[in-house]
Amino acid sequence: xxxxxSFPRTTIGKKVIMAxxxxxxxxxxxxxxxxxxxxxxxxxxFNAYAEGLRTFGEPFLAYGQALWLVRIIIILAVVLHIxxxxxxxxxxxxxxxxxxxxxxxxxxxxxxxxxxxxxVAILLFVLYHLAHFTWGLSxxxxxxxxxxxxxxxxxxxxxxxxxGIYLIGLVALALHLYHGTWSMFQTVGLNNKSYDKLLxxxxxxxxxxxxxxxxxxxxxxxxGILS
Amino acid sequence: MKLHLKIWRQKNAQDPGGFVxxxxxxxxxxxxxxxxxxxxxEELIAKGQEPVAFDHDCRExxxxxxxxxxxxxxxxxxxxxxxxxxACQLHMRHFRDGETVVIEPWxxxxxxVIKDLIVDRSAFDRIIQxxxxxxxxxxxxxxxxxxxxxxxxxxxxxxxxxxIGCGACVAACPNASAMLFVGAKVAQLSYxxxxxxxxxxxxxxxxxxxxxxxxxxxxxxxxxxxxxPKEISLDFIARMNSELIKANLKGGR
Numbered sequence: 076x077x078x079x080x081s082f083p084r085t086t087i088g089k090k091v092i093m094a095x096x097x098x099x100x101x102x103x104x105x106x107x108x109x110x111x112x113x114x115x116x117x118x119x120x121f122n123a124y125a126e127g128l129r130t131f132g133e134p135f136l137a138y139g140q141a142l143w144l145v146r147i148i149i150i151l152a153v154v155l156h157i158x159x160x161x162x163x164x165x166x167x168x169x170x171x172x173x174x175x176x177x178x179x180x181x182x183x184x185x186x187x188x189x190x191x192x193x194x195v196a197i198l199l200f201v202l203y204h205l206a207h208f209t210w211g212l213s214x215x216x217x218x219x220x221x222x223x224x225x226x227x228x229x230x231x232x233x234x235x236x237x238x239g240i241y242l243i244g245l246v247a248l249a250l251h252l253y254h255g256t257w258s259m260f261q262t263v264g265l266n267n268k269s270y271d272k273l274l275x276x277x278x279x280x281x282x283x284x285x286x287x288x289x290x291x292x293x294x295x296x297x298x299g300i301l302s
Numbered sequence: 303m304k305l306h307l308k309i310w311r312q313k314n315a316q317d318p319g320g321f322v323x324x325x326x327x328x329x330x331x332x333x334x335x336x337x338x339x340x341x342x343x344e345e346l347i348a349k350g351q352e353p354v355a356f357d358h359d360c361r362e363x364x365x366x367x368x369x370x371x372x373x374x375x376x377x378x379x380x381x382x383x384x385x386x387x388x389a390c391q392l393h394m395r396h397f398r399d400g401e402t403v404v405i406e407p408w409x410x411x412x413x414x415v416i417k418d419l420i421v422d423r424s425a426f427d428r429i430i431q432x433x434x435x436x437x438x439x440x441x442x443x444x445x446x447x448x449x450x451x452x453x454x455x456x457x458x459x460x461x462x463x464x465x466i467g468c469g470a471c472v473a474a475c476p477n478a479s480a481m482l483f484v485g486a487k488v489a490q491l492s493y494x495x496x497x498x499x500x501x502x503x504x505x506x507x508x509x510x511x512x513x514x515x516x517x518x519x520x521x522x523x524x525x526x527x528x529x530x531p532k533e534i535s536l537d538f539i540a541r542m543n544s545e546l547i548k549a550n551l552k553g554g555r
């Protein structure tokens with residue numbers, strides 16, 4: 076009863092899958108955030124960066140191959156992450172068929188109790204974000220130009236509703252990252268009381284720096300720093 | 303002191319059960335929580351009513367039998383400075399005169415209610431049977447110093463061994479997960495030389511047994527550690543996780 080096939084069937088195996096796929100996504104959002112900051116270098120630089128994501132690895136890789144490789148990895152990761160989350164949540168709901176009339180929390184923080192809801196919010200946000208800046212659906216972006224991402228960002232964030240959705244998405248991301256980052260180490264067995272404060276600190280850093288980096292772009296547009 | 307009690311009454315496993323209100327007078331602030339329930343039961347018996355069934359044994363905080371959800375907290379550790387004790391060690395001086403006290407059984411699919419406040423915790427016994435042991439030939443006691451054990455490992459094993467298997471971790475967990483209990487039992491033997499022989503089979507078998515009982519998964523909320531009367535650390539859940547990963551990497555070898 077050990078091995079590749081049975082391990083993911085255990086509750087702990089599913090959590091390990093969530094930790095590993097979560098780490099992949101932390102790496103992705105960190106890189107994504109860093110790339111977004113190139114907005115501050117101007118239209119030419121930012122658009123060249125966007126094009127560079129597609130020409131990366133040439134001549135060994137064809138146009139767009141590296142980008143698609145990353146996309147395939149993160150799509151697989153998110154599918155596994157959601158599969159593990161949903162199967163565990165179903166199990167957890169069944170584990171207490173009769174609820175308490177009164178149940179006081181002694182320690183749990185909002186981040187740890189809202190992981191599944193935050194996860195759903197982030198998923199919905201990502202779909203909106205893709206429709207907004209990747210697919211450029213006319214229903215969500217008023218003037219989408221496939222070859223001018225700098226323009227798309229500026230125009231996209233001039234809409235207050237769009238900016239509001241991004242702010243909510245980033246709050247959900249911050250909470251998810253805070254519990255997720257610490258939880259990852261606990262789940263794979265790398266946490267103990269002597270590392271706990273350090274890992275909590277790391278979780279704070281990740282949960283603050285990544286969303287903060289992201290939020291500067293829509294705020295920059297609203298405040299007129301980016302135009 | 304006077305108390306208003308809201309107690310879960312349930313005839314048997316099939317009965318849906320429900321809360322019944324009781325007013326109790328003349329409770330001494332020096333009595334323990336279980337002595338307060340004894341007082342109530344004496345009154346009920348005198349009135350010819352069925353006494354409230356609840357689990358208890360040693361009444362000194364070491365056996366793990368008492369299992370009451372008191373005001374939404376396992377063992378009722380809800381007022382500073384008291385924390386992390388068993389229900390039998392909780393005293394009435396921590397309650398206010400005239401207070402309403404809600405008493406429920408542990409709630410988990412794996413811990414079905416037998417009667418009133420008593421739940422069936424034999425799921426824990428089956429998990430222990432799956433691997434919470436070492437196989438040795440019995441006989442005369444061996445020389446205690448024949449097997450050297452490092453101080454740090456001995457300390458950790460002792461910390462894990464403090465678990466009394468009361469099930470407060472399951473009761474407190476938002477997912478009714480048994481990870482803290484199983485973590486403590488897996489970790490305890492993993493630190494000791496006697497536990498090495500069955501080390502990796504043990505974690506696999508115990509985790510499978512835990513999952514088979516219908517306990518929930520861990521979401522690392524830390525509620526179990528906060529509610530544990532023996533201060534069992536989340537570290538042991540991390541230890542169990544790494545033990546299971548290692549067992550799988552070894553692939554049964």
